Each structure stands twice: as structure tokens, then as C-alpha cells.
Amino acid sequence: MTSVATKRMVQGGEFLITDANPNSIFTRDDLEEIQYQIASAIKEFFEKEVIPRAEEVESLNADTIRELMRKAGDVGVLGLEVPTAMGGYGQKKSTALLVGESHTKQSSFSGCIAVHTSVGMIPIVYFGTEAQRRQYLTKLLSGEWIAAYCLTEPHCGSDAMAIRTTATLSEDGKHYIINGSKMWITNAGFANLFNVAAKVDGKKFTMFIVEADTPGITLGAEEKKMGLTGSSTRPVFFDNVKVPIENILGEIGKGHHIAFNALNMGRMNIGSSSYAQLKRSISISVKYAKLRKAFGKTIADFGLIKHKLAEMAIKAYAVESMAFRTAGLIDDQLQSLDPDSSDYLARSMEVLREYAIESSIMKVYGSEAQGYGVDEALQIFGGNGYSKEYPAERDYRDARPSRIFEGTNEINRMLIVDMLIKRAMSGTLPIVSTGEQIIKDVYDTGPLPQIDPDQKDSSPFSKEKTLISNMKKASIMLLWQAAQKWMIALAEEQEVVAAISDCIMETYAAESTYLRTLKHIETKGEESSTYHITMMQVFLNDAVMRLEITARKTLAVIAEGAELGASLKSLQRLLQWQPINTVAARRQIADKIIDRESYPFD
Amino acid sequence: MKIIVCVKQVPSRDAILRINETSSWIQDRDIAYDVNEPDSYAVEEALKIKEKFGGEVVICSLGPERVQVAIKEGLAKGADRGIHICDPALDNLDALAQARAMAEVIGKEGFDLVFTGLQSDDYGFAQTGVILGELLGVPSATIAMAVEVQDGEKSVRVKRELEAGWFQWYQMPLPASISIQSGLNQPRYATLKGIMNAKKKEIRKVTLSDLSISKDLLVPKQKIERVYFPVKSKKTEIIDGSAKEAAAKLVTKLKQMRAL
Numbered sequence: 060m061t062s063v064a065t066k067r068m069v070q071g072g073e074f075l076i077t078d079a080n081p082n083s084i085f086t087r088d089d090l091e092e093i094q095y096q097i098a099s100a101i102k103e104f105f106e107k108e109v110i111p112r113a114e115e116v117e118s119l120n121a122d123t124i125r126e127l128m129r130k131a132g133d134v135g136v137l138g139l140e141v142p143t144a145m146g147g148y149g150q151k152k153s154t155a156l157l158v159g160e161s162h163t164k165q166s167s168f169s170g171c172i173a174v175h176t177s178v179g180m181i182p183i184v185y186f187g188t189e190a191q192r193r194q195y196l197t198k199l200l201s202g203e204w205i206a207a208y209c210l211t212e213p214h215c216g217s218d219a220m221a222i223r224t225t226a227t228l229s230e231d232g233k234h235y236i237i238n239g240s241k242m243w244i245t246n247a248g249f250a251n252l253f254n255v256a257a258k259v260d261g262k263k264f265t266m267f268i269v270e271a272d273t274p275g276i277t278l279g280a281e282e283k284k285m286g287l288t289g290s291s292t293r294p295v296f297f298d299n300v301k302v303p304i305e306n307i308l309g310e311i312g313k314g315h316h317i318a319f320n321a322l323n324m325g326r327m328n329i330g331s332s333s334y335a336q337l338k339r340s341i342s343i344s345v346k347y348a349k350l351r352k353a354f355g356k357t358i359a360d361f362g363l364i365k366h367k368l369a370e371m372a373i374k375a376y377a378v379e380s381m382a383f384r385t386a387g388l389i390d391d392q393l394q395s396l397d398p399d400s401s402d403y404l405a406r407s408m409e410v411l412r413e414y415a416i417e418s419s420i421m422k423v424y425g426s427e428a429q430g431y432g433v434d435e436a437l438q439i440f441g442g443n444g445y446s447k448e449y450p451a452e453r454d455y456r457d458a459r460p461s462r463i464f465e466g467t468n469e470i471n472r473m474l475i476v477d478m479l480i481k482r483a484m485s486g487t488l489p490i491v492s493t494g495e496q497i498i499k500d501v502y503d504t505g506p507l508p509q510i511d512p513d514q515k516d517s518s519p520f521s522k523e524k525t526l527i528s529n530m531k532k533a534s535i536m537l538l539w540q541a542a543q544k545w546m547i548a549l550a551e552e553q554e555v556v557a558a559i560s561d562c563i564m565e566t567y568a569a570e571s572t573y574l575r576t577l578k579h580i581e582t583k584g585e586e587s588s589t590y591h592i593t594m595m596q597v598f599l600n601d602a603v604m605r606l607e608i609t610a611r612k613t614l615a616v617i618a619e620g621a622e623l624g625a626s627l628k629s630l631q632r633l634l635q636w637q638p639i640n641t642v643a644a645r646r647q648i649a650d651k652i653i654d655r656e657s658y659p660f661d
Numbered sequence: 662m663k664i665i666v667c668v669k670q671v672p673s674r675d676a677i678l679r680i681n682e683t684s685s686w687i688q689d690r691d692i693a694y695d696v697n698e699p700d701s702y703a704v705e706e707a708l709k710i711k712e713k714f715g716g717e718v719v720i721c722s723l724g725p726e727r728v729q730v731a732i733k734e735g736l737a738k739g740a741d742r743g744i745h746i747c748d749p750a751l752d753n754l755d756a757l758a759q760a761r762a763m764a765e766v767i768g769k770e771g772f773d774l775v776f777t778g779l780q781s782d783d784y785g786f787a788q789t790g791v792i793l794g795e796l797l798g799v800p801s802a803t804i805a806m807a808v809e810v811q812d813g814e815k816s817v818r819v820k821r822e823l824e825a826g827w828f829q830w831y832q833m834p835l836p837a838s839i840s841i842q843s844g845l846n847q848p849r850y851a852t853l854k855g856i857m858n859a860k861k862k863e864i865r866k867v868t869l870s871d872l873s874i875s876k877d878l879l880v881p882k883q884k885i886e887r888v889y890f891p892v893k894s895k896k897t898e899i900i901d902g903s904a905k906e907a908a909a910k911l912v913t914k915l916k917q918m919r920a921l
Contacts, residue, residue, distance in 0.1 A: 095730075100851040100855075133852060139853070655691075660691075
């Protein structure tokens with residue numbers, strides 16, 4: 060494995076085979092003042108305009124939501140990431156992450172904005188014609204119009220390519236006639252525009268821009284959802300809907316590229332909003348824990364409550380580290396493009412596609428960490444947590460769909476391994492040769508870096524560095540052995556694929572957390588990094604244990620007998636790690652949270 | 662109309678405050694700062710007057726590097742430029758000494774109106790605005806709930822908040838200094854467009870060496886002796902007797918405590 064000394068373009072998925080340098084990654088500490096200024100303005104908008112009207116939004120008052128969307132347009136939040144040449148503000152992904160942090164208090168309205176700006180606007184920004192942008196983008200940027208995205212159908216969700224909606228060319232060749240049913244359409248109740256996926260001639264997957272008042276469109280009733288009650292979710296029916304041929308988005312037969320690219324973007328966004336939600340869970344539950352008394356003291360004094368608070372913070376730290384690292388990768392590549400070049404948009408899309416593996420990791424790991432946070436926050440509130448009078452209950456319900464939409468976490472787990480294998484087979488990433496070398500090293504007891512028992516490497520956190528390098532090796536070893544055994548039939552072994560994905564995700568999270576901490580120490584000094592270091596160490600300690608258990612179980616599926624014995628021994632050699640006292644460390648983190656009544660720093 | 666708005670950065674409303682080692686003030690590390698609330702209203706009032714009469718709005722702030730954020734917020738909302746009085750020797754002075762520094766800068770700038778917030782959310786002295794008016798030699802009005810520029814921009818009519826729901830209208834010639842009360846308008850929030858435009862706006866830095874104030878004049882006349890959290894206490898007293906007697910005793914006691 061090589062070390063990255065200077066900044067260069069990092070490939071998607073490369074983290075698994077290359078040990079990165081702390082200075083090569085982007086972290087939250089690298090944000091600039093103007094990014095904070097933008098986030099602060101949007102936070103003020105949310106606090107002054109949206110939060111006071113939360114009840115109107117939650118009761119799905121369409122007039123209120125429309126009015127707030129127009130105001131969101133005035134502030135500029137709808138055009139945050141849209142190129143300046145198209146009337147947007149061309150801001151970086153890292154700014155969008157920071158802005159996302161102000162959205163957590165009103166998830167329904169945030170969801171409306173998220174759908175509008177990602178799957179609603181992205182297809183038109185990146186694949187629309189000049190005329191389409193002129194006609195629609197201005198209205199979408201100002202919030203005058205609200206967009207929705209129609210992909211899912213009653214009989215198909217995850218298998219999006221199986222849609223049955225059809226688009227047939229009219230006799231005069233001027234229109235396509237769309238017929239079909241769509242389900243779970245967010246913003247449907249007040250959308251002015253639908254991006255609709257349909258098959259031309261029943262075969263060619265194509266996206267269309269369809270104005271909502273086109274004759275033949277009808278809406279079904281609002282879904283009676285578990286949460287996000289202020290978000291409109293309805294079926295949309297298309298009965299001989301005539302759409303001008305000028306409204307084809309991109310090319311006929313290539314609509315799935317648009318659909319999947321928009322989803323990639325959405326995945327990254329879910330990952331980022333999840334750490335912000337974790338921080339919110341900490342804030343609301345620590346305040347409650349400091350007030351609630353039991354057995355003569357506040358419940359914040361109890362070890363088990365401290366454990367929960369600390370674990371939420373550790374997870375937020377890890378997810379945030381991954382989110383800014385990934386955003387930095389995307390921003391680095393986007394910054395290197397010339398916005399005036401004719402292929403700027405196509406190349407921008409390629410950048411987003413490049414980091415599809417990382418985006419899927421963000422989505423799965425982030426949404427599950429968020430799930431942990433809302434669950435434990437509710438638990439800290441005890442019986443009151445189960446009451447609608449307290450905020451933990453709504454957060455719990457609102458967070459649940461994050462594990463379902465933008466591709467379920469199951470689908471994304473399959474995708475992570477599938478995309479890595481494709482990159483390995485095409486030679487984009489040298490996973491095959493790295494895998495062969497690792498297997499050779501592991502079995503031959505060759506030059507394998509081991510956790511140095513004598514601490515010959517005196518550099519700080521060298522043990523952690525070696526451990527992370529070995530977590531990568533363990534993940535590749537699993538992937539390599541599974542691929543050897545099942546070859547192309549590996550996709551059928553979903554349990555194994557998901558387990559390998561879990562190991563890869565733990566590795567990305569562990570390395571991102573470690574690198575961010577080291578960068579913080581380098582720039583701010585060790586004294587100012589006490590909590591960064593403690594959170595990194597606890598996270599790493601637990602991540603390696605989770606990885607080891609998953610890997611051991613999975614090896615037993617892949618191999619048996621002597622071969623299994625040898626594999627387990629190799630794994631043990633790789634993951635030698637003396638556990639740290641996580642109780643003391645978590646109490647230290649929790650005490651800081653209790654003192655600040657929020658996440659330990661920011 | 663040239664309006665100079667003095668803004669101060671204060672610990673944010675939800676900051677967890679801790680007293681420093683010498684009990685002279687709060688610990689300033691690990692705290693988020695915001696623009697002082699009445700100052701935001703002052704900025705808004707200035708921008709509204711500019712929208713009506715034209716002219717220039719200048720944001721002036723005294724404090725360490727971090728106060729640039731407060732100036733930039735004003736610029737993003739639509740102010741034209743900023744002045745940052747930045748010198749460690751000027752931090753932690755009393756209202757009079759800080760007003761001297763500001764008066765010199767503002768006096769040289771020239772102005773039609775100087776706005777300050779009524780008082781700061783941290784010290785709460787409510788002194789800087791009036792001292793500033795005095796030092797600049799212009800009429801001052803405090804606790805303004807409305808500001809109307811009149812007479813072809815020659816005078817200003819101010820609605821002052823008095824006690825018990827009473828107000829006073831007061832007219833004075835320009836130039837003048839006015840301290841603004843919260844709630845007289847609806848402060849706008851910065852937009853992305855405003856933030857982008859503000860990048861090009863000038864913030865002039867002024868240090869003590871740029872000012873001709875003798876060091877003697879900067880010696881604080883006022884000092885905080887000790888900062889402490891109020892001690893929470895609770896005392897219950899049962900008043901004996903029949904309902905009538907107890908009620909009479911209660912009334913006497915409440916009167917003694919000046920609660921009635």
C-alpha cells in the first residue's frame with residue numbers, strides 16, 4: 060500500500076486500497092468563513108420562517124408550504140448547488156453539508172426542499188436543454204414552482220428498471236402519450252412539475268418533464284404515513300397524458316442514467332443530514348437528562364445514560380468525518396473543471412458517479428447511525444419519549460424512512476460490493492492484484508504490517524494507523540475470497556455481500572475518523588484535540604471488533620475445515636488489538652456533552 | 662443620508678456561560694457569538710431609511726477579529742461598507758473609553774445619523790449610544806420605537822418608549838444619534854445573493870495608532886468588581902389564622918415586600 064503525500068485526484072473506492080494522508084482529506088475544520096456565513100443565513104431563515112410555522116407544515120397546509128418555498132427561493136437555498144451560469148449560487152458540496160445542519164428541526168419541509176432540489180432540479184440542470192432550463196429552472200429556483208420525481212410504481216420500488224409506465228409517440232409525432240401509475244411521490248400534492256420515468260415503446264427507459272396541470276393527470280389520496288406528516292406523498296396517475304416531445308429529458312433510452320445519478324446525489328444528502336440529526340438527538344436528550352431526576356440525582360449522572368449520549372456523539376463524529384471527506388473529494392474534482400467548457404455538466408455528472416461507492420456508504424452508515432440516535436434519544440426521555448408532547452417521538456418517526464428511500468439500505472449494501480467488483484474487473488482499481496498480494500502475505504506470514512507490540516514506531520497513533528490498514532486488508536481478503544468462491548454468482552449470496560459491505564463501511568468510517576483527528580491535532584495541537592482523540596479511539600476500538608465478528612462469521616460461510624482455520628488465523632493476525640477502557644472514555648465524552656448541553660464541539 | 666450603525670458582537674443567546682478564573686467576566690473560549698439583538702434592529706432601520714431616501718449605510722464595530730462576522734452580516738443584508746476598529750488595547754474598556762474611539766472614527770467619517778442598539782445583551786449598560794452622541798456633539802434620543810426622517814432630510818422625528826406603555830414623540834435636527842429598541846421593525850435575514858455581493862464590499866480596519874486619542878483618555882472609569890451567578894433560594898412561610906386573618910397578614914407582608 061502506498062501513502063498519499065500530496066493532494067491529487069483520488070478515485071472512487073480507492074480508500075480501500077490506498078492509505079491516505081491526513082492532509083489529503085477535507086474535514087469540517089477546513090470550512091471557510093463564507094461557508095459558515097451562508098449556513099448561518101439559511102439557519103436564520105429556518106428559525107424565523109419555518110420553525111414558527113411547523114404545525115401548519117405538519118398539518119400539510121399547501122398554501123403555507125408554497126409560501127415557504129417561495130421564501131426559500133428568495134433566500135437562495137434552492138439554488139445553492141446550481142451552477143451560477145444557470146442562476147444558482149454554484150456552492151460546494153461541503154457548503155451544502157453545513158447548510159443541511161440547519162434543516163433538522165423541520166424534517167418534513169426539509170424533505171420538500173431536498174426532493175425539489177435533488178431529484179426535482181438535478182435532472183433539468185444536468186440533462187435539460189437550454190429551452191427546458193429557460194422554461195422551468197427559473198421558476199424552480201425562485202420556488203414559484205415545486206418539483207417532484209416519479210419513478211416508483213405500485214409493483215416496483217427497488218427494481219426501478221421494471222417500471223411499466225409507457226410513453227408512446229402520437230400519430231402527428233409531436234407528443235408522447237404517457238400511461239401508468241406512480242407511487243410514493245413526495246411533493247405530489249403541491250407539485251407544478253413532475254420528472255416522470257416511462258418506457259418509450261414499452262422498452263426504452265426515458266425521463267420526461269411533465270407539467271402537473273396537463274390533462275389526464277390525477278392524484279391519489281395522501282399516504283397515511285408513520286412520520287414526515289408535513290410532506291405530501293401521493294400516488295400520481297397518468298391517463299393518456301400528452302407531453303410535447305420537447306419535454307424529453309436527455310436521450311430516449313438513457314433515462315436510467317438520469318434516475319440513478321439523481322439517486323446518487325440523494326444518497327450523499329441523506330448521509331449528511333444524518334449526522335446533523337444525531338447532534339440534534341444529543342441536544343434534546345441531554346437537556347432532558349439534566350432535568351429529569353431519579354433516585355435523588357439527575358439521570359444524566361447515570362452511566363447508562365452517559366453511554367448513550369457519548370455513543371451518539373461518537374457516531375456523529377464518524378459520520379461527519381466521512382461526509383466532509385467525501386464532499387471534499389467531490390469538491391476537489393468539481394473545482395478542477397472549467398465551468399465555461401462545453402462538457403462541464405457531463406463531467407460534473409461523472410464526478411458524482413465516481414464517488415457512488417462513498418455515497419452509498421454515507422447513505423447506509425449515516426441513516427443507521429441516525430436510527431441509533433433517535434432510538435436512544437427516545438429511550439432517554441423514557442415514558443415521555445413515547446409521548447407526542449416531546450420531540451423525541453417525532454424525530455423517531457421522521458428518521459425511519461431514511462433507511463428506505465434513495466435505494467434501501469439492503470440495495471445499497473449490494474451496490475457497494477457490486478460497484479467495487481466492477482471497478483476491479485475493469486482494472487480501474489487494482490483490487491485483484493492487491494487481493495492476491497494480501498492473501499499471499501497473510502498465508503505466507505509474509506511482510507504483513509502488524510500492530511507493533513514493542514511500539515518501535517514512535518509516531519503518535521501509529522498503532523491505530525496499522526490497524527486501519529489491516530482493516531482494509533481484512534475487507535479485501537473477504538471480498539477476494541468470496542469472489543473466488545462464487546464468481547459472478549456472488550450477487551446471489553446477499554448475506555455474504557452485505558457482510559462484506561459492512562466491513563468496508565466500518566473501514567471507511569474508521570479511516571475517515573482517524574485522518575480527521577490527526578489533521579485536527581496537526582492544525583490545532585493535541586491539547587485542543589482531547590475529545591477528538593477520545594472519540595476516534597472509542598470508535599476505532601468498537602469498529603474493529605464489529606468488523607472482526609462480521610468477518611469471522613462470513614469466513615465460516617466461505618470456507619470450511621482447514622481452509623477456514625487458516626483464514627481465521629490470518630484474520631486474527633491482522634486484527635490484533637488490545638481493547639481500551641471504553642467506559643471511562645465514554646464517561647469523559649458524556650461529561651463534556653452534559654456540560655455543553657450539546658455535541659462536544661463545533 | 663449617510664447612516665453609521667454601530668454593532669456589537671455578544672455571546673449567543675443559547676451559549677452556556679461560565680465565569681472566568683478571576684470572576685471578572687465570562688470565559689470567552691468555546692462560545693458562539695451573535696450580533697447584539699437591538700443592533701440588528703438598528704441595521705434594519707438604517708437599511709429601510711436608505712431604501713427610502715438613498716445614501717449610504719456603514720457598519721461600524723469595535724472588537725477582536727471575530728467581529729468581522731458581525732460586520733459581514735450587515736453587509737450581506739445590504740449595508741455598503743464596514744469599519745472595523747480592531748486593537749487589543751481597546752478591548753475590555755468601559756463604555757466611555759470605547760465610545761471615545763468610536764466617536765473619533767465616526768466624527769471623521771461624517772454622518773447624518775448614528776444608530777446604536779439601545780443596550781448590549783452582555784453588559785447591558787445602555788451607555789455607549791448616549792455617550793457617543795455627546796462626544797460627537799449631536800442631539801441624541803434613546804429607546805427609539807420609530808424613526809421618521811423629515812423636512813427634506815434636515816430633521817428626524819423619534820418615537821421614544823417611556824414606562825408603563827407611554828411613548829414620547831421627539832423631533833431633533835440632523836445630524837443626530839439614536840439608540841434603537843428591539844421590535845421596531847422586522848429585521849431581514851441575509852440572502853445568498855447578499856452574501857455573494859458582500860464579498861466585494863470594503864471593510865476598513867482602524868487600529869489605535871490611526872487614532873489621535875491620548876492613552877489617559879482610555880483609562881476605564883468604571884470596572885466590574887465581580888461576576889457571579891445569582892444564588893437560587895426558596896423559602897416557604899405558613900401564615901396561621903382564619904382565612905380572613907391570614908389574608909390580612911398576607912396583604913401586609915406583600916406590601917412590606919413591595920409586591921403590592
